[in-house]
Amino acid sequence: MTFGDWISEPTNWAFLVMAIPLVLAAWRVVTSRNVVHAALSLVFALAALAGLFILLGAEFVAWVLVLVYIGAVIVLFLFGIMITRAPIGMEAELSHNKRWPAALSALAIFVTTSWLSVDAFGTTKIVDVGVPTSTEIIGRSLLGQFVLPFEAVGFLLLAALIGGVTLARRDDTPADEEAREATADAEAKT
Amino acid sequence: MIVSQFLVLASLLFSLGVYGLLVRRNAVTVLLAVELMLAGVNLNFIAFESVIRDSLASGQVFTIFVLTIAAAEVGIGLGIVLLIFRNRATGNVDELDLMKW
Structure with missing residues (x-):
């Protein structure tokens, strides 16, 4: 299966439309220097994740995700930020300086798990796309x-x-x- | 669609969460990174469920369990963070070295 075959399927366009913002928002969650921006990026990432759930036919779980996370958990986080941190704004020392060991271990986990799953499942197709449970x-x-x-x-x-x-x-x-x-x-x- | 694309995306989300967990100092942002890891696990469950499609919808049921436990974890976690902030006036995890020998 080549990349041309893969990209010619319309559902993969829908996948990319949701996956790319999801990864970018997740990156903002872990690197943003503003706590409130990090929490709001998590809202964005979870909304994109709910879209992927609908694409995979898990409609009920997608709406549970929207209600529980975007509705309740993020509000809890924002209250937590509001109470623990009176000056909301740019915060230089939200992360510490030893980034390379952390990045290296995250990369090792990514390479190991994704290589193993691609090795095990390869090109196993999802046949009934968009059929909701x-x-x-x-x-x-x-x-x-x-x-x-x-x-x-x-x-x-x-x-x-x-x-x-x-x-x-x-x-x-x-x-x-x-x-x-x-x-x-x-x-x-x- | 193939299942691998979702699995790779899920492991990317999980490892971004690991990175955030290791690199952040503020306790609230550490909890945000944990939420990201749980989101990756949920995507894995749903992706496998859409391939297997068993009669019990086990993948989706387990995702609901993970969501519930994550909500409980955030509630208790933020409660602990607020209590520490009230007692020690700091929300940074590397300044809480009371039990460090």
């Missing part, structure tokens, strides 16, 4: 065969909820506690 199948599968992991994930979300509340609650510092005890003692004496 019906949500009914996913629903039956989730509440049938996979009901136990489904419940476990529900329990995990509950645990995360309780953990989040516990972490976010402002505990009294020892000084606060002493002050409160002192006022309680003073009230008891009067």
Whole structure:
């Protein structure tokens, strides 16, 4: 299969239209010197990823990705940025200076995994492109065969909820506690 | 379309996430890089699902599980980052050397 054959398929044009912005946005996420730009690039990358999911026939998962990530997780990130970093803007020391070891290990991982998958799957074709999996199948599968992991994930979300509340609650510092005890003692004496 | 193009794209996303994870100092951007790695894994699941097309739609179901766990991870992770910022007034992971010998 030559590149000419590959590029002549119209679905591959759709693939390129979504894959190139996806890679560029992902590159911006890891290299941008502005935290807010990095988070907003992640929105762009995930939108392109949702487009690829629709191309592969996973419509339900694509919309779950849009709702959960772009709708909720990014808002959480932006709140995190807002709270931890009052001066929002260019930040020179968002990354450290030892880039080459990191780039080298990332490159090694990329070469190994992509070479292995191309070696194993070669030119295996995706035959029924764009045929969506019906949500009914996913629903039956989730509440049938996979009901136990489904419940476990529900329990995990509950645990995360309780953990989040516990972490976010402002505990009294020892000084606060002493002050409160002192006022309680003073009230008891009067 | 062949499946390899999606697998290569997924491993590119994953390794970009690894790069960001290793190179970033700010804890929030480290979590952003982790999200990128999870996105690569999800693309892998969906690509294999579109080839295999089993009757249970296992690839898509597992992608939903990964998404759920990623959401829980971000919630707890950002909670920890905020707590550290409140106590130590820094969000940089290389300045948190309290447990470094």
